[in-house]
Amino acid sequence: MGTRNFLWNSAKKxxxxxxxxxxxSDRYFSIVPVRGYSMSPTFNPQISSSTGSLTDDRVLVxxxxxxxxxxxxxxxxxxxxxxxxxxxxxxxxxxLPGDWISTPHSYDAIVVPKGHCxxxxxxxxxSLDSRSFGPDCKVQTILEDIEDLKKNYFESCLFxxxxxxxNSCSHAMAQFAVxxxxxxxxxxxFPFWLSELARKDMGVVTPFCN
Amino acid sequence: xxxxxxFARQWKPIIKEGFSQSFLIAKFLCLLHVTNTHVCTxxxxxxxxxxxxxxxxxxxxxxxxxxxxxGKVGPGEVVVVRSPENPRKTVTKRIVAVEGESxxxxxxxxxxxxxHTVVVPRGHVWIQGDNIYSSRDSRQFGPVxxxxxxxxAFWRVWPPDGFGSL
Numbered sequence: 001m002g003t004r005n006f007l008w009n010s011a012k013k014x015x016x017x018x019x020x021x022x023x024x025s026d027r028y029f030s031i032v033p034v035r036g037y038s039m040s041p042t043f044n045p046q047i048s049s050s051t052g053s054l055t056d057d058r059v060l061v062x063x064x065x066x067x068x069x070x071x072x073x074x075x076x077x078x079x080x081x082x083x084x085x086x087x088x089x090x091x092x093x094x095x096l097p098g099d100w101i102s103t104p105h106s107y108d109a110i111v112v113p114k115g116h117c118x119x120x121x122x123x124x125x126x127s128l129d130s131r132s133f134g135p136d137c138k139v140q141t142i143l144e145d146i147e148d149l150k151k152n153y154f155e156s157c158l159f160x161x162x163x164x165x166x167n168s169c170s171h172a173m174a175q176f177a178v179x180x181x182x183x184x185x186x187x188x189x190f191p192f193w194l195s196e197l198a199r200k201d202m203g204v205v206t207p208f209c210n
Numbered sequence: 211x212x213x214x215x216x217f218a219r220q221w222k223p224i225i226k227e228g229f230s231q232s233f234l235i236a237k238f239l240c241l242l243h244v245t246n247t248h249v250c251t252x253x254x255x256x257x258x259x260x261x262x263x264x265x266x267x268x269x270x271x272x273x274x275x276x277x278x279x280x281g282k283v284g285p286g287e288v289v290v291v292r293s294p295e296n297p298r299k300t301v302t303k304r305i306v307a308v309e310g311e312s313x314x315x316x317x318x319x320x321x322x323x324x325x326h327t328v329v330v331p332r333g334h335v336w337i338q339g340d341n342i343y344s345s346r347d348s349r350q351f352g353p354v355x356x357x358x359x360x361x362x363a364f365w366r367v368w369p370p371d372g373f374g375s376l
Contacts, residue, residue, distance in 0.1 A: 016237055023240040026247060069297045083333035085281075085357035115295040 026063065032078060033058050034090055038121035038129070042076070043090070059090070071096070071117065079119075091119035091129050169197045250274045252367060253290055255302045259339030259346065263288065263376065264302065270368035271302075271376065273361035281356075283335075284308060288363040288376050291337060294351050300360060303337035303347050309356075315349055316342065328353070335359070 024030075033056040034043040043057040061078050065071065071093055081087040095101050095118035102109050112118050118130045150157045173194065177184075190198075245251070256268035264271070273290050277283050285305050293299040307313045313336045314327045320343050330336050334353035339345025348354060366372045 019237065019240040019244055022248075023243045027243065080355070080357035081333070082355040082357070083331070085333060085355065113295075115293065115297060 028063055030061050030063070031058055032061050032088075032090070038123055039076070039090060039092070040123040042092075042122045073099075077119070089119075089129075091121050093117050094120045094130075167201065169194065169201050172197050248275055248279070251361070253300070253302075253363070255290070255363075257302075258344045259341055260288070260302055260304070261341040261344075263304075263340050264366075265369070265372070269366055269372065271363040272365040272367055273363050275361040277362045278359050283356075283359060283362050285311075289337065290360045290363060291354055292358045292360060294354055294358060301337075301347075302363060303339050303345070305335050306338045306348075307336040309334055311336075313348075317349065319343055333357075 035056055037044055037047060040047075043059065044055075071077065073093055073096055076090065076092050078088055078090045081089050095112050097112050097114050097116060099112050099118070100109050101112065101118055120129045189195075251273055252270050253273050254268055254270050255264055256266070258266050271288075278289075283289060283305065285307060288302060288304050290300050290302050293301045306315075307330050309330050309332050312327055312329045314325055315338065317324050317326050328336070330353050334355050336348045336353050338347045338349065342349075363376055365375055
């Protein structure tokens with residue numbers, strides 16, 4: 001009898017705490033972990049080697065703005081993705097209704113329609129945002145597919161970076177070209193440093209064609 | 211100093227009672243909020259766009275949120291949606307098609323017979339009012355993201371002669 005009373009009281013306490021927590025998180029504040037690097041360096045400035053969630057940045061999100069829905073350019077907002085309502089994204093608003101923006105995939109400029117806004121991640125390389133919903137975003141689609149495969153089809157998945165050890169020649173040539181100020185022509189023979197690198201890349205000891 | 215202590219001792223039980231009553235009221239308001247936002251809420255809908263299903267002058271319908279949270283809202287159901295043109299307004303329409311389906315609709319039924327076919331993109335739904343002659347819906351503002359759906363209207367509460375499921 002005593003334990004039943006105790007269990008009932010604990011259940012009531014948990015229920016009350018749950019209700020109050022849900023109300024506060026819906027109407028006033030909530031804490032949200034940020035995954036991914038699309039808002040680097042604002043959030044998650046360092047790429048961490050561990051994929052655990054302990055290294056994610058956590059942000060305080062306020063819900064008072066949802067009363068009037070009045071946002072300004074430059075606000076960082078949390079929203080449900082239009083293509084998948086179960087995913088939440090965090091990005092910065094860069095244009096409000098009525099503003100003109102240039103689309104990244106063509107020479108047109110479009111006006112942001114009423115009731116919509118344009119969002120972009122601070123890290124434009126790694127960001128899937130308003131620019132990705134354009135006609136020619138092949139790289140973003142491939143990244144999205146890789147994420148989908150990794151999440152839904154494989155038990156475990158490891159991504160490694162393998163440096164281009166056999167391409168130090170191209171790298172050196174590109175660096176050289178970036179630093180030079182005038183046109184260069186090599187006739188008949190490559191410079192010694194270039195052929196040395198090429199030889200190292202190929203891993204051969206016989207003379208390389210000069 | 212002792213006068214202050216006497217004063218406090220007199221008012222302590224009343225203050226305690228006041229706090230516990232306010233806490234009770236706060237708990238009740240939280241329960242109301244959670245029920246209205248996550249379970250079921252009554253909504254007043256008005257306008258000509260859903261005639262003859264819903265009246266012009268206003269009906270009170272019960273809108274449930276659980277179907278939307280579990281992704282079970284489908285074609286043929288009357289839904290309350292946050293307007294994509296003004297996030298502070300809500301509109302009530304019927305879902306005609308979901309993602310992946312193609313919709314053929316009359317662009318301006320009062321003026322011409324011209325029809326248009328569109329494929330609904332991933333994560334979106336196509337909503338139309340039952341009264342296509344007087345409805346501002348997906349034919350004007352395009353497919354609506356599923357996340358903007360607030361809930362499914364399933365029961366009419368007012369007027370009393372319309373009491374029953376939709």
